[in-house]
Amino acid sequence: MKILSERSLMMDLGSFYIPDKSKSSPMGDDAHFISKHHQTIGLADGVAGWAKQGIDGGEYARQLMDNCVTTLYAEDKEIVYPQMVLEEAYVNTNVEGSSTACIITLTDEYLNVINVGDSGFMLFRNGNMIYKSSIQQHFFNCPCQLGKSSRCDDPSIAEELILGVRAGDVVVVGTDGLFDNVFEREMEMVIRVLREEGCLEPQLLAKLLAELALENSLIRSGDSPYTIAALMEGKFRSGGKPDDITVIVARIVPPMDIL
Structure with a gap:
């Protein structure tokens, strides 16, 4: 594994999670990990519908992310391949349930991404x-999802992507609890304000975006990204969409800005 000082660019990382208090599980259905050593991050959104069968929707997501971390440290190779990490974690996750998944690693000046479902x-x-990133879904509000039941998908359907980045770029990774409730222009505004104030720190940005998503999710009328997407499918909705909210922020920086 390359030592951090040998990298041309690095991700300065922070995250924030707000579980949906209306759900029976206090841990919520989202899970995520940050591996600064491997410059790799990941998140998963467990499908809440499993609760109708008495299954904790978040357990699959948590085990999937735990197995991603186990795979990273078991391999500990110089270059991380998110597709291989996800495939190995999927094979080793055998609890009932299902989840979306998004794993991103920074290799030199490129983000290597694997994504399943409506996290992104x-x-x-x-x-x-x-x-x-694009949304993978079978139909509106039914995202592609990893799981072992006959109704679920496997990693072969995942979208792979390689994207060039520059120092100063900001990557915002989230579950649909973020993207269903916060417009792109709102995220841009928060990022610009923090840049102007000289305090564009990943942990702070993740917290502010998660709290904004929570605030918007509780609004009972008006437009949200979710309501607009629903309208395009011929379905009328109004206001925000309460959900678990996970935000990971990566600020792309030269190594000396972290070390």
Whole structure:
């Protein structure tokens, strides 16, 4: 594994999680990990519908992410391949349930991404959103999801992506609890304000975006990204969408800015 000082760019990382208090499980259904050593991050959103069968929707997501970390440290290779990490973690996750998944690693000046479902990421440059990952879903509000039951998907359907980045870029990774409730322009505004104030720290940005998503999710009327997406499918909704909210922020920096 390359030592940190040998990397051309690095991810300065922070995260914030707000579980949906309306759910029976206090831990919520989301899970995530950050491995600064491997410059790799991941998150998963357990499918809440399993609760109708008495199954904790978050257990699959938590075990999947735990197995991703186990795989990273078991291999400990110089280059991390998110597809291989996800495949190995999937094989070793055998509890009932299902989840989305997004794993991102930084290799030199490129993000290597594997994504399943409606979790995902956005890339911001100079305060402007320049890339947004696509959503994988079978139909509206039914994302592709990893699991071992006959109704679930496997990693072969995952979208793989390699994306170039520059120093100063900001990557915002989240579950749908973020993206269903916060518009791109709102994220841009928060990032620009922090840049202007000289306090664009990943942990702070993750916290502010998660809290904004929570605030918007409780609004009972008006538009949200979720309501607009629903309208495009011929379904009328209004207001925000309460959900678990996970945000991971990666600020792309030269190694000396962290060491």
